[in-house]
Amino acid sequence: MASNGTKIAIVGGGLAGLAAAMKIAEGGHAVDLFSVVPVKRSHSVCAQGGINGAVNTKGEGDSTWEHFDDTVYGGDFLANQPPVKTMCEMAPSIIYLFDRMGVPFSRTKEGLLDFRRFGGTKHHRTAFAGASTGQQLLYALDEQVRRYEVSGKVRKFEHWEMLSLVLDDHQVCRGLIAMNLQTLELKAFPADAVIIATGGPGLIYGKSTNSMVCTGSAVSACYQQGAKYANGEFIQVHPTSIPGEDKLRLMSESARGEGGRIWVPRKERDMRPPTQIPENERWYFLEEKYPAYGNLVPRDIATREIFQVCLEGKGVGGENQVYLDLTHIPAEELDRKLGAILEIYEMFVGDDPRHVPMRIFPGVHYSMGGLWVDYDQRTNIPGLLAAGECDYSIHGANRLGANSLVSCVFGGFVAAPAAIEYAKNIERNGVDGSRIYDQELKNQQEINDRIIKQSGTENQYVLHQEMGKWMTDNVTVVRYNDRLKATDDKLLELMDRYKHISINDSNLWATMALPHARHLDNMLELARVITLGALNRNESRGAHYKPEFPERDDENFLKTTIAEFSGEGPVFSYETVDIGLIKPRKRDYSKGKKSAASTSAGDAGGKSTS
Amino acid sequence: MSKSMSTTAPQKSVEIHIRRRANPDSPAYWEQFEIPYRPNLNVISCLMEIQKNPVTKSGERTTPPVWQMNCLEQVCGICTMVINGRVRQSCSALIDNLEQPIKLEPMSKFPNVRDLVVDRSQMFDHLRRVHAWVELDGTYDLGAGPRMDQDQVAERYAYSRCMTCGCCLEACPQYEGDQYIGPQAIAQVRLFNMHPSGKATRDERLEAIMGDDGITNCGNAQNCVKACPMSIPLTKAIYEENRETVLYGLLGWLRK
Numbered sequence: 050m051a052s053n054g055t056k057i058a059i060v061g062g063g064l065a066g067l068a069a070a071m072k073i074a075e076g077g078h079a080v081d082l083f084s085v086v087p088v089k090r091s092h093s094v095c096a097q098g099g100i101n102g103a104v105n106t107k108g109e110g111d112s113t114w115e116h117f118d119d120t121v122y123g124g125d126f127l128a129n130q131p132p133v134k135t136m137c138e139m140a141p142s143i144i145y146l147f148d149r150m151g152v153p154f155s156r157t158k159e160g161l162l163d164f165r166r167f168g169g170t171k172h173h174r175t176a177f178a179g180a181s182t183g184q185q186l187l188y189a190l191d192e193q194v195r196r197y198e199v200s201g202k203v204r205k206f207e208h209w210e211m212l213s214l215v216l217d218d219h220q221v222c223r224g225l226i227a228m229n230l231q232t233l234e235l236k237a238f239p240a241d242a243v244i245i246a247t248g249g250p251g252l253i254y255g256k257s258t259n260s261m262v263c264t265g266s267a268v269s270a271c272y273q274q275g276a277k278y279a280n281g282e283f284i285q286v287h288p289t290s291i292p293g294e295d296k297l298r299l300m301s302e303s304a305r306g307e308g309g310r311i312w313v314p315r316k317e318r319d320m321r322p323p324t325q326i327p328e329n330e331r332w333y334f335l336e337e338k339y340p341a342y343g344n345l346v347p348r349d350i351a352t353r354e355i356f357q358v359c360l361e362g363k364g365v366g367g368e369n370q371v372y373l374d375l376t377h378i379p380a381e382e383l384d385r386k387l388g389a390i391l392e393i394y395e396m397f398v399g400d401d402p403r404h405v406p407m408r409i410f411p412g413v414h415y416s417m418g419g420l421w422v423d424y425d426q427r428t429n430i431p432g433l434l435a436a437g438e439c440d441y442s443i444h445g446a447n448r449l450g451a452n453s454l455v456s457c458v459f460g461g462f463v464a465a466p467a468a469i470e471y472a473k474n475i476e477r478n479g480v481d482g483s484r485i486y487d488q489e490l491k492n493q494q495e496i497n498d499r500i501i502k503q504s505g506t507e508n509q510y511v512l513h514q515e516m517g518k519w520m521t522d523n524v525t526v527v528r529y530n531d532r533l534k535a536t537d538d539k540l541l542e543l544m545d546r547y548k549h550i551s552i553n554d555s556n557l558w559a560t561m562a563l564p565h566a567r568h569l570d571n572m573l574e575l576a577r578v579i580t581l582g583a584l585n586r587n588e589s590r591g592a593h594y595k596p597e598f599p600e601r602d603d604e605n606f607l608k609t610t611i612a613e614f615s616g617e618g619p620v621f622s623y624e625t626v627d628i629g630l631i632k633p634r635k636r637d638y639s640k641g642k643k644s645a646a647s648t649s650a651g652d653a654g655g656k657s658t659s
Numbered sequence: 660m661s662k663s664m665s666t667t668a669p670q671k672s673v674e675i676h677i678r679r680r681a682n683p684d685s686p687a688y689w690e691q692f693e694i695p696y697r698p699n700l701n702v703i704s705c706l707m708e709i710q711k712n713p714v715t716k717s718g719e720r721t722t723p724p725v726w727q728m729n730c731l732e733q734v735c736g737i738c739t740m741v742i743n744g745r746v747r748q749s750c751s752a753l754i755d756n757l758e759q760p761i762k763l764e765p766m767s768k769f770p771n772v773r774d775l776v777v778d779r780s781q782m783f784d785h786l787r788r789v790h791a792w793v794e795l796d797g798t799y800d801l802g803a804g805p806r807m808d809q810d811q812v813a814e815r816y817a818y819s820r821c822m823t824c825g826c827c828l829e830a831c832p833q834y835e836g837d838q839y840i841g842p843q844a845i846a847q848v849r850l851f852n853m854h855p856s857g858k859a860t861r862d863e864r865l866e867a868i869m870g871d872d873g874i875t876n877c878g879n880a881q882n883c884v885k886a887c888p889m890s891i892p893l894t895k896a897i898y899e900e901n902r903e904t905v906l907y908g909l910l911g912w913l914r915k
Contacts, residue, residue: 086737089783090735145801146798149856151856154812156812157809184734185816185819196792198787260730261731294700295701295731296732298732396751397701397751508712554723559725559772560725
């Protein structure tokens with residue numbers, strides 16, 4: 050086979066990157082795999098619930114078409130439909146492949162894979178390995194890629210960070226520049242194609258449910274070098290996460306399913322312990338505002354209401370937190386039904402949720418938007434592909450639970466053959482090829498040198514905090530155009546102040562300061578894409594909600610937002626969405642989890658809080 | 660905000676002592692820091708606070724301490740360090756539950772890179788060595804995997820939760836230099852030797868843990884199983900694999 054020196058570089062070692070690496074190595078081609086952490090420690094480990102695939106082993110009449118319809122419908126029709134359909138068709142075989150790799154999926158009595166229910170569907174479609182499915186899937190791919198590492202097909206560059214692409218005079222991607230995170234050495238890595246698989250940009254919001262590596266930095270670098278970024282404004286915020294001093298940890302929706310009640314003290318800044326606040330001084334605001342649904346209002350409503358209460362200063366202690374109270378339910382019942390998630394809360398907060406109400410707050414969770422790709426995961430830059438959360442292709446305006454893992458693997462599996470096909474057909478670099486690498490190496494070295502030399506008075510961690518606060522306050526759940534504009538102004542101010550940071554670390558060996566400074570710069574650029582994309586989209590769709598424009602507006606906005614970098618900021622254009630397979634329809638909120646602000650009659654989903 | 664008059668007033672500050680090292684060739688030293696107390700702090704959020712403004716308790720400017728972190732949910736394993744003498748993840752080490760001053764040290768069984776960062780690549784080397792994977796024929800669609808009963812899956816799941824954090828190796832008195840491969844890799848041998856397809860290459864894995872630094876170096880201190888944050892039955896894995904290697908060795912001798 051034609052493996053004559055074909056080399057694909059993959060940036061990111063989560064599910065998408067490892068899936069692509071495995072496929073390419075299996076095809077006999079060489080892979081250079083870059084990751085800022087050992088790949089086994091990638092953010093995919095945090096996924097818990099499971100992975101979707103319509104296998105219909107429960108006799109429910111499920112089908113891949115039903116999965117496809119649920120996904121498109123849940124995404125409020127913003128996704129191009131053909132790749133979603135292909136993913137749903139491939140999903141069962143992806144699950145079976147992981148089964149063969151030895152993932153300890155939970156089993157039925159007959160020894161078959163078990164499947165459970167998840168949001169946005171009426172079928173048992175989610176395979177799961179305990180409550181750590183992401184960890185188990187990641188490990189399975191890590192093991193297979195290690196096998197190819199031993200056979201010499203895969204070279205891992207862990208603790209190396211991609212700083213930029215190397216583009217030739219025709220804007221064709223010829224490799225990348227990466228930095229060794231211990232020595233700060235920069236090196237050019239020629240490649241026939243580059244696959245970006247670096248996950249989401251949650252750190253732009255300061256604290257999120259994302260891991261600390263989820264800065265979106267590499268994606269932003271690609272964007273700044275000419276890659277299109279699509280639907281950036283679509284950011285999923287989960288209603289219930291555990292506010293921490295360092296991050297937001299997810300608290301499963303099942304707590305409310307089992308009768309959990311959300312409340313805040315009626316008196317603002319009531320500092321009494323929650324158990325000493327009598328019933329009539331508690332404001333069960335979801336139950337009061339949505340008597341039909343109570344605490345089980347669909348996810349976007351719950352998120353919006355909790356967020357609003359806190360923005361108005363009515364959160365517990367005046368902070369961004371409300372109570373999620375399970376203390377009225379007998380402890381033994383809680384242990385039986387919710388044991389695992391209660392243990393997480395206990396471990397990180399130190400309180401026992403059986404006796405003390407949990408403090409929760411919506412948390413930035415996932416980016417539906419990302420690098421623009423075609424149906425073969427190719428970006429607009431020849432030789433550059435993208436897969437996983439960092440691409441925009443599958444989830445439209447809102448992602449369904451347990452679809453992220455399948456979309457990551459699917460993206461990697463599509464990107465791999467597309468990269469090989471591309472690599473086979475390109476002209477290799479000529480003799481003067483080293484010029485473009487030397488030039489880009491020099492560019493990146495100059496940026497590092499400049500940051501290291503700077504001795505300004507601004508503190509990069511303070512700037513990051515400010516960005517996170519502004520983005521969280523203004524570009525998450527409820528969006529107003531004046532505030533979006535003000536946020537963009539703030540981002541411009543932060544970009545200006547960024548020029549005056551000092552990295553404050555005289556020891557450059559294994560420093561965290563320089564990489565963070567590089568991330569911050571890139572995060573600011575991407576923050577503008579998210580913010581201005583939201584400003585421009587005058588409608589409400591999926592996770593993007595504007596009170597000034599509360600309805601979905603298909604006539605004007607059934608379009609993909611495309612942002613392209615320019616020296617003056619992002620330039621926006623819009624692309625038609627391929628809706629050829631399923632005609633867009635209004636989401637029927639009475640049966641779906643995503644409901645409009647309407648509180649008219651309906652069933653919250655058959656669960657009772659009694 | 661009004662101050663509580665209670666005699667059990669919350670601590671107003673957090674004192675942290677960090678064992679530091681500028682680079683692998685320079686000596687280690689201790690530095691003391693003090694940060695304002697807030698509820699729900701963990702070790703990581705204290706380190707972030709110090710990083711923002713790296714000034715020691717005595718008011719001297721210093722370099723920001725360096726550590727590793729990622730998931731902050733005790734599932735990636737990267738932030739492992741020795742906290743008040745006990746090896747654990749720093750993300751789940753809550754200040755309210757720790758005695759002060761809080762002493763942070765890098766793990767001692769791995770090369771110290773800088774401050775609290777160590778190089779645990781030897782653990783991944785072990786995974787390569789013991790062939791910790793199923794030998795797939797290929798990734799194309801070959802249908803479902805083998806049927807398994809839930810009890811067997813549950814046992815494998817326990818081993819499969821290993822996040823390669825290194826707590827077991829730090830706690831193990833036998834794990835030092837190249838003397839002993841350690842419980843982490845042996846548990847992964849167990850994980851794959853239990854699998855219906857993984858069994859096919861069982862012998863390769865057994866041979867990998869039968870050398871001079873192999874499974875027989877376990878001194879049965881049982882520290883590993885106590886130190887494991889994922890409650891992996893490491894001693895059971897060692898027992899089972901020890902049995903397998905003995906049988907395999909015996910049969911190998913008979914074959915000769």
